[in-house]
Amino acid sequence: MRQALTLYRSSVGKKALMAVSGILLAGFVLAHMLGNLKMFQGPEAMDGYAVFLKELGYPVLPEYGVLWIARIALLAAVGIHALAAFQLWQKSRAARGAAYRKEDSQVFSYASRTMRWGGVIILLFVVYHILHFTTGTVHSDFEYASVYRNVVIGFQSVPVSLFYLVAVGALALHLYHGLWSVFSTLGVQNPKVTRIRRPLAAGLSILLFVGYAAVPVGVMAGILTLP
Amino acid sequence: MDLTLHVWRQETSSASGSFQTYKAAGVSDSMSFLDMLDLVNERITRDGGDPIAFEHDCREGICGSCGMVINGIAHGPHKMTTACQLHMRSFSDGDEIWIEPWRAKAFPVLKDLVVERAAFDRIIQAGGYISVRTGSAPDANAIAVPKPDADLAFDAAACIGCGACVAACPNASAMLFTAAKAAHLSYVPQGQTERLGRAAAMVMTHDEEGFGNCTNHGACQEVCPKGISVNYISRLNRDLLKATLTGISVG
Numbered sequence: 001m002r003q004a005l006t007l008y009r010s011s012v013g014k015k016a017l018m019a020v021s022g023i024l025l026a027g028f029v030l031a032h033m034l035g036n037l038k039m040f041q042g043p044e045a046m047d048g049y050a051v052f053l054k055e056l057g058y059p060v061l062p063e064y065g066v067l068w069i070a071r072i073a074l075l076a077a078v079g080i081h082a083l084a085a086f087q088l089w090q091k092s093r094a095a096r097g098a099a100y101r102k103e104d105s106q107v108f109s110y111a112s113r114t115m116r117w118g119g120v121i122i123l124l125f126v127v128y129h130i131l132h133f134t135t136g137t138v139h140s141d142f143e144y145a146s147v148y149r150n151v152v153i154g155f156q157s158v159p160v161s162l163f164y165l166v167a168v169g170a171l172a173l174h175l176y177h178g179l180w181s182v183f184s185t186l187g188v189q190n191p192k193v194t195r196i197r198r199p200l201a202a203g204l205s206i207l208l209f210v211g212y213a214a215v216p217v218g219v220m221a222g223i224l225t226l227p
Numbered sequence: 228m229d230l231t232l233h234v235w236r237q238e239t240s241s242a243s244g245s246f247q248t249y250k251a252a253g254v255s256d257s258m259s260f261l262d263m264l265d266l267v268n269e270r271i272t273r274d275g276g277d278p279i280a281f282e283h284d285c286r287e288g289i290c291g292s293c294g295m296v297i298n299g300i301a302h303g304p305h306k307m308t309t310a311c312q313l314h315m316r317s318f319s320d321g322d323e324i325w326i327e328p329w330r331a332k333a334f335p336v337l338k339d340l341v342v343e344r345a346a347f348d349r350i351i352q353a354g355g356y357i358s359v360r361t362g363s364a365p366d367a368n369a370i371a372v373p374k375p376d377a378d379l380a381f382d383a384a385a386c387i388g389c390g391a392c393v394a395a396c397p398n399a400s401a402m403l404f405t406a407a408k409a410a411h412l413s414y415v416p417q418g419q420t421e422r423l424g425r426a427a428a429m430v431m432t433h434d435e436e437g438f439g440n441c442t443n444h445g446a447c448q449e450v451c452p453k454g455i456s457v458n459y460i461s462r463l464n465r466d467l468l469k470a471t472l473t474g475i476s477v478g
Contacts, residue, residue: 096439
């Protein structure tokens with residue numbers, strides 16, 4: 001335990017925590033994307049999937065049991081990820097001291113430069129997203145448990161759909177740099193892995209973007225409609 | 228060629244500095260960047276001014292003294308080259324050149340373009356060595372080292388400690404330096420005994436010295452005059468994490 005606390009004090013320890021919480025969040029992002037695609041199976045499949053999640057683990061656990069365990073775990077992961085990022089950012093900002101008059105930024109990628117603000121934007125988007133489709137607070141016509149209907153009505157607003165596309169674009173960019181960085185941070189240094197870590201991260205990010213974009217695009221293109 | 232230089236001038240580490248503009252006339256394209264600064268300094272001295280202070284020693288790219296940020300890039304526009312080996316043919320007549328010292332809290336400016344890099348020495352002192360009885364040189368090949376490992380150790384050992392990695396890093400992190408100085412020992416048999424403790428001690432000292440932390444931008448690798456790979460950083464991370472998991476003291 002003492003060892004772990006000492007490790008957390010170090011920059012490498014904080015980054016390891018960011019990597020582990022990031023992997024958990026990326027796993028959720030992938031599962032969520034696969035769940036979204038049930039939209040293309042129709043209202044029964046989508047609403048049934050929502051019921052399945054609510055009843056997962058029942059009767060061993062109460063209804064909503066697994067769902068709330070997952071929600072708490074995800075909230076903890078977001079908290080750890082953001083706290084470590086904030087502490088690391090503070091330390092790095094202090095480490096530069098005086099700024100350069102001229103700085104050539106072509107040596108680093110757009111994805112890596114936008115990790116911090118991109119992360120903040122994703123966090124704000126997640127808050128909006130929960131108010132939109134989970135609680136329905138900012139939804140124009142929300143009906144509890146009618147997931148398919150709520151999603152179609154939600155995305156029939158073009159500004160809302162465009163905002164979602166921008167947000168999942170930011171998410172994909174964040175995941176690209178994050179996913180390949182995980183290998184470095186956790187010390188995976190097998191040359192075979194090192195060679196494919198960037199293409200692997202790029203492929204997964206593109207896959208996630210396409211999967212997430214499919215639903216709002218499907219609604220706007222008129223493929224997904226109210227029954 | 229004739230150039231316009233904007234050079235960071237700072238009297239002492241506590242003084243506040245500013246950019247001064249100088250004309251560098253009659254620069255030949257076979258001059259090195261430091262020759263060009265010498266030329267400017269001769270004129271400043273002749274006019275009774277205080278010459279621009281910059282660090283230099285070998286002028287052949289192996290000592291690591293001559294660090295400066297040239298037009299926003301550590302060691303200037305030529306890849307895998309120190310400032311002393313950068314030649315003026317990389318510039319053209321009429322160019323404006325901004326010259327700044329390394330910018331990092333852990334590298335205070337002593338004067339003009341000269342920074343104090345003692346923080347690097349303290350990282351080495353924390354663990355960048357092997358505790359062995361010294362004596363006569365051991366027999367060559369008495370301890371077999373696989374060729375790929377020897378090559379990787381040698382590539383890491385090419386680090387000249389110039390500090391360009393810190394200067395270029397958006398986080399002012401010295402992880403590439405620390406990783407190289409740990410890796411040139413961790414790839415050879417002699418470095419194994421103290422390997423994990425060394426990684427921990429060096430990273431802890433790196434953090435205490437006020438360097439930032441690596442966010443995998445890779446800017447360090449781009450400017451490194453010795454082309455040291457960021458993959459060494461992942462090896463250092465692995466050793467530190469392993470030290471914690473196996474209970475080797477990390478603090």
